[in-house]
Amino acid sequence: MPEQTQIELAVFADYFQFYLHDEVENEDFGALWSDEAVERLLAVASHSVGIGTMRNVSVPVVISVHAQAPAADFDEWDMVNECSISIRSGRIAVSGCTDYLPDARRIAVAPGSYRVRVSYSGLDHVGADGIEGDDFYRVQLWPQAPGTLSVVKAREALSR
Known part of the structure; x- marks a missing residue:
């Protein structure tokens, strides 16, 4: 595997989410978006990750x-x-939740277990219209044995 493969995308985040998932798996995210998952902007299944x-x-x-x-x-x-x-x-496969899966962007990787790190920026810089914003999402993957979900850095509470 090369040292690093990187792609830049504009992903349609319909319903405030997008997915990374094994292209042949079909996991249901409906039950995974608990209040806690919504708060951390991350829902996790065995072969899929939902990013809020x-x-x-x-x-x-x-x-x-x-x-x-x-x-x-x-x-x-x-x-x-x-x-x-x-x-x-x-x-x-990288897709929005309402995207047509055959059209989703694909990333080739060796089969196996991967650690996924999702980093979020500009979360507090979204316009009142909910359309304009400076939010940005970085997803890094690397081969690693399965591990637990971890909030590495929690979002600070907004002061109002």
């Missing part, structure tokens, strides 16, 4: 696949979560 967003439009996303865990640069992010995902098919 602050806007219900296309959002900027950078996804990178690394040979090993990338450096911890948590200070510059509003929030950081980590979880695991199992990819059997060797292809990760």
Whole structure:
């Protein structure tokens, strides 16, 4: 595997979410979006990860696949979560929840277990209209044995 593969996307985050999932798995996220999952902007299943967003439009996303865990640069992010995902098919699909799956962007990876780090920025910089915003989502993956979901950096409460 190369040291790093990276793609930049604008993903349609219909219903304030988008997914990374094994292209051959069909997990139901309806039950996974608990109040806690909504708060941390992350819902996790065995072969899928649902990433919550602050806007219900296309959002900027950078996804990178690394040979090993990338450096911890948590200070510059509003929030950081980590979880695991199992990819059997060797292809990760990236899609909004209402996207047509055959058209979803694919990322080729070796089959196996991956650690997923989702870093969120600009969460407090979304316009009142919910359309304009500076929110940004970075997803990093690397091979690693399955582990537990972890809130690496919690979002600070908004002062109103």
